[in-house]
Amino acid sequence: MGEVNEPRSECPINAAIEVFGDRWTLIVLRDIVFGDRRYFRELQAGSLEGIASNILADRLKRLLASGLLTREDARAGQRARYSLTEPAIQLVPVFAQLGSWGLRHRPTSRALRARALLLEEGGPALWQEFMDELRREHLGSDLPVRSPTVRERLNAAHRAASS
Template sequence: MKSTERRSSCPINYSVEIFGDKWMLLILRDIMFNGKNSFLEFRASAEKISSAVLTEKLNLLLEEGIVSKVTSPKNASKFLYLITDKGIELVPIMVEFLAWGSRHNPDGGPKPLLDRIKQSKKQAIAELQEKLRSERRLYELD
């Protein structure tokens, strides 16, 4: 893994240097909540990330061990980006962002997931984390 020079050793600074822009959170949203895992799927998101920015952000997620990159079993020229355990640890944070945004955004969010979060946030988080682990296991070649 490539070593990135940090501005400081502060844990908040570390987090901001990785997640401190909208694109990282939107890529994680697409992986966690929308089931996307390929470059073209990320590019098709409503926010219209450029190919260059997407490449840069995916490379940072790879360097940090938040996603892994595997060859698609259906198409050897296509890569899939799968969330790692380190990335799955971010699910509770992303659920909080989703819940907060849905409370303050008049357009809401994904209603079935929001309903599950309202019923039991802890259970919704556990289910989502297990779903992500199961999806990753489908592609593991070990």
């Protein structure tokens, strides 16, 4: 697995940036969290930003080493599936806030901003509901299921904005 280096300082912001502060790591996590892409090929094929396979492989190794992902060992002929850990699931509010900032300060497309708007409008209650869904899907939690799920609502908002 990847190596975890000593931090440059004990600052909490630095500690976070050292784990996911490069240009690809949060994008890989975004695609697992929001796109429900759990396999290498899904992550690469579904990448809006066109991540190269060597970069994706490196970021997945780093995320495993930092404890943000786990990987099911695959037998011969099977694909390895990645799952979020609790620390990664707790990034949902960070993604929501980054999306809100991007909505206000960067050019975005109507279709791609729909999910960020829904997360912003839903606030912490929606974020918690989504984190509970992710806990069920990735950690096997037996938290209750609400219908429609947050992911279904996010995808519906995206489809509506795309049409």
